[in-house]
Amino acid sequence: MERRKRLLELASEYDFLIIEDDPYSLILYEPIDVAPLKSMDAEGRVIYLSTFSKILSPGLRLGWVVADDSFTEKFVLAKQGMDLCTSPLLQYITYTALKRKVIQENLTKIRALYKTKRDKMLEALDTYFPEGCKWTMPIGGLFIFAWVPERVNTKELIQDCIKKYRIAYVPGQSFFVNGSGANTMRLNFSYPAMDEIEEGIKRLGQAIKEKL
Numbered sequence: 001m002e003r004r005k006r007l008l009e010l011a012s013e014y015d016f017l018i019i020e021d022d023p024y025s026l027i028l029y030e031p032i033d034v035a036p037l038k039s040m041d042a043e044g045r046v047i048y049l050s051t052f053s054k055i056l057s058p059g060l061r062l063g064w065v066v067a068d069d070s071f072t073e074k075f076v077l078a079k080q081g082m083d084l085c086t087s088p089l090l091q092y093i094t095y096t097a098l099k100r101k102v103i104q105e106n107l108t109k110i111r112a113l114y115k116t117k118r119d120k121m122l123e124a125l126d127t128y129f130p131e132g133c134k135w136t137m138p139i140g141g142l143f144i145f146a147w148v149p150e151r152v153n154t155k156e157l158i159q160d161c162i163k164k165y166r167i168a169y170v171p172g173q174s175f176f177v178n179g180s181g182a183n184t185m186r187l188n189f190s191y192p193a194m195d196e197i198e199e200g201i202k203r204l205g206q207a208i209k210e211k212l
């Protein structure tokens with residue numbers, strides 16, 4: 001919360017805008033005492049984004065923006081030029097899902113389910129990953145971020161993983177602005193079934209050990 005407040009102060013001091021990309025705050029596994037930047041935005045500097053991709057269905061490609069009209073009017077113009085606006089049918093499906101509380105009820109279910117899966121993956125990482133690895137303990141979202149030993153390049157490792165081990169992850173380098181992170185990976189725990197989580201991490205652990 002302190003960092004968030006400081007960020008808003010800096011935005012004001014140096015006159016910049018903030019894009020708050022927040023697809024995960026509805027999928028939290030532990031309570032946290034943090035408010036969205038947008039809720040503290042006295043100067044209209046925050047452009048808040050979220051999505052139905054993680055709480056209803058990814059294929060809908062439907063999200064929302066909270067920002068001053070001066071921004072959203074421009075977004076609508078630009079988007080209209082790109083795709084003649086978001087499908088009204090998809091918007092209506094989502095509207096109905098909200099009205100019938102499908103999303104709200106689903107959230108309760110997925111929070112419990114994903115938390116169990118997160119814990120399963122954390123346990124598997126402890127068991128199967130070699131010395132010299134570390135990973136995050138996420139309190140929300142769908143991913144664990146992991147660091148493997150420096151000499152393993154995860155962009156190269158993924159080739160073996162796909163062909164030989166039939167598993168996949170997202171190489172982490174793309175998440176670093178300075179091109180570092182060649183030994184990192186993003187692991188998804190929401191999609192695979194419980195037994196696939198264990199088997200997948202076991203194979204991934206083997207693939208890493210092979211490179212050491």
Ligand SMILES: *Cc1c(COP(=O)(O)O)cnc(C)c1O
Nearest residue numbers: 021023051052053058061062063
């Ligand atoms: C899923 C996601 C989005 C939005 O996804 P769409 O399918 O394009 O709505 C945006 N930011 C992050 C960090 C995400 O994980």
